[in-house]
Amino acid sequence: MAFFNRSPEEIAAKEARKLEKAKQEEEQRRQEEERLRIEAELATPAGQAKAARADGAKTFQISLPLGETIVRRTLFSHKSTTTNANHSSVIDSIEAQGWRLENASYVYQITGSDTMTSGLRQGECSYRGETIGIYIFRISE
Numbered sequence: 247m248a249f250f251n252r253s254p255e256e257i258a259a260k261e262a263r264k265l266e267k268a269k270q271e272e273e274q275r276r277q278e279e280e281r282l283r284i285e286a287e288l289a290t291p292a293g294q295a296k297a298a299r300a301d302g303a304k305t306f307q308i309s310l311p312l313g314e315t316i317v318r319r320t321l322f323s324h325k326s327t328t329t330n331a332n333h334s335s336v337i338d339s340i341e342a343q344g345w346r347l348e349n350a351s352y353v354y355q356i357t358g359s360d361t362m363t364s365g366l367r368q369g370e371c372s373y374r375g376e377t378i379g380i381y382i383f384r385i386s387e
Contacts, residue, residue, distance in 0.1 A: 292339035295383065299344055306345055306383040310336060311376050312352065318372040337381065345383035353378050 252260075287293035291308050298306045313330040337347060359373040 290339075291336050292343055295340040295343040295345055299385065304385055305348070306340070308340070308381050308383075310379050310381070312379045313377045314357075314374065315376070316372070316374050318370070320370045333379065340381075340383060341386070344386050346386040347381060348384045349382040351380045353380065 288297055291310070294308065295306050310333050311331060312333070313328055315326055315328045317324065317326040341347065354375055354377050356373055356375045359371065
C-alpha cells in the first residue's frame with residue numbers, strides 16, 4: 247500500500263461526513279423556508295387572525311384601506327379622482343380562521359395636501375385622502 251493512499255475505512259468515514267454535512271445543510275434550508283413561509287403568512291390578515299386566535303384572543307380588529315381620493319380645486323371648478331379596493335376575500339379569509347364579523351366602521355383620513363406654495367396657482371388647492379375600513383371580529387361559537 248502506498249504512503250498517501252487512504253484506507254477504505256478512512257474513505258467511508260469521509261463520505262459519511264460529507265453525507266451528514268449535506269443532510270444538515272438541507273435541514274437548515276428547509277427550516278429557513280418554513281420560517282419564511284410562517285413570516286409571510288403572519289403578514290396577511292388571515293395569518294394575523296389565526297395567530298390572534300391561537301393566542302386566545304376573543305376579538306380581532308383590522309384596518310384596511312378601501313379607497314383613495316385625490317381632489318383638485320380651483321376658484322371656478324373642482325375635480326376628484328377615486329380608486330377603490332374590494333376586501334371581501336380578506337374578510338372571508340379571516341372568517342375561515344374561526345372569526346365572525348361583528349362590526350364594520352369607516353373613516354376618511356387626509357393623507358396630504360398641496361397649496362399654492364408647491365406650484366399651484368393662487369386660489370388652487372389639492373388634497374389626498376383615503377377611506378379606511380375598521381373591522382371587528384369575534385370568535386365564532
